[in-house]
Amino acid sequence: MRNAIGIDLGGTNIKGGIVSEVGKLLEYRTIPSNAARGAKEVLRRVLSLLETLFNYSKKYSIDISGVGVVTPGVVDPDYGGVVGGAYNIPGWCGTPFMKVISEEYDVDVFAHNDVTGTVLAEYKYGAGRGKRNIILAAFGTGIGGGIIIDGKLYSGASGYAGEIGHMVIHAGGYKCTCGIKGCWEEYASIRGILRTAKMIMRAHNADSLGGVKFNEKHGLTPPDIFTGAEKNDPIALEIVDAICRDTAIGVGSLINIFNPDMFIIGGGISKAGKIYLNGIKSKIANYTLPDARKSVDIVAAEIGYEAGLVGAAVLVFEGINGYFKNRHLKFR
Structure with missing residues (x-):
């Protein structure tokens, strides 16, 4: 061996x-x-x-x-x-x-x-075992992607394939660190999530979620948002709904383009668990063609650190x- x-x-x-x-x-x-x-x-x-x-x-x-x-x-x-x-x-x-x-x-x-x-690890030993067409999106500080087509890694003409975080989902939206406006990364990465959360909290004049108050000493984090939603905090639930919508827009677009049989959700944000994964899945029908949606399983990554x-x-x-x-x- x-x-x-x-x-x-x-x-x-x-x-x-x-x-x-x-x-x-x-x-x-x-x-x-x-x-x-x-x-x-x-x-x-x-x-x-x-x-x-x-x-x-x-x-x-x-x-x-x-x-x-x-x-x-x-x-x-x-x-x-x-x-x-x-x-x-x-x-x-x-x-x-x-x-x-x-x-x-x-x-x-x-x-x-x-x-x-x-994506190679998940394809060989994790959630993607037995599948031939896989997309993995890793949500964290940014958004990265890995693509398997017909059982082979897809790298593109010059090795840049998988830069899915720089797919534009909001024309003229927030300017990304790459210089493009409206990148998916600006809405569904950690910084995007926190921006969305703060906007919604300001609209409600709120400074706490799920009974936890936030200030300069205790800054808001993604786990705080998802924990608040699990406690049925109405503002946290509204934030999670917006996060999952923005995430599903990108996931749905990639499903339409590549028609994979599996879409794997990974990265640090995915550690939020079912409330995050199920939220994305509940929105996906709004952004995916019916036939493409029927053939794909949307799952969490299995392999950890x-x-x-x-x-x-x-x-x-x-x-x-x-x-x-x-x-x-x-x-x-």
Whole structure:
């Protein structure tokens, strides 16, 4: 049985683990990424974590087939690193981390966008098992997407496929950090949710939800909103209704375009549970063609904190986006 090391690089932490081909996590470690210190420090931290995992594999005689890395940004394996995006890690764009890792450990390295890793993990080992056409949307600080078509990862002409957070759902709406007005991210990410909540609370002249009062010391968070709704607070319920509407607009549009058999809801916001998932599902008929709606299951992601690194290991097992130790670069 093959095993791989998976690395999930985030702006706050770097998660790493050894994953078997059946999806079992054999070892797990996490360290701070120190992203604010720049790309050199982040790469140093990645190499340090890899050293720990390779030492573990040697100690317990675990053969490693390759290293997979999921990272913010757009990865070009011909270059050996990120060539676009990754704005939360200064200098990471242009850092040939795949080349460095390959040369340091004499190993094949595979890398892709972070949300791509999550959809691969769900496709192989989680909610998407047995499905051929899947979209995963991860709702958190932003909105990222992963797309599986006919059982294969879809990356697009230049690797940008999956930037679903920048689909416009409100023409002339709020200006996104990308510069476009009305992006889905500005309505259904954490910042969008909080903006909606504050607008509705101001309209009601309210400073509390579910009996919890908010001020400068105790700022409003998405969990506060969903907890208030679960307590049947009428203002919290109104906020959740608006959140689920804005989320369903994007989900419905993607269902109409891709006609998937499964749409997976993931990311930090999805931890709100059934009140969030069922709210989206209750709105979806307003934004989806009937025939497309009949063929799709809308479900919550099954794999938790380790999804990214497990997906990184899948890159190795499937041979996706590889920089090979024999220096012959290949692209799939």
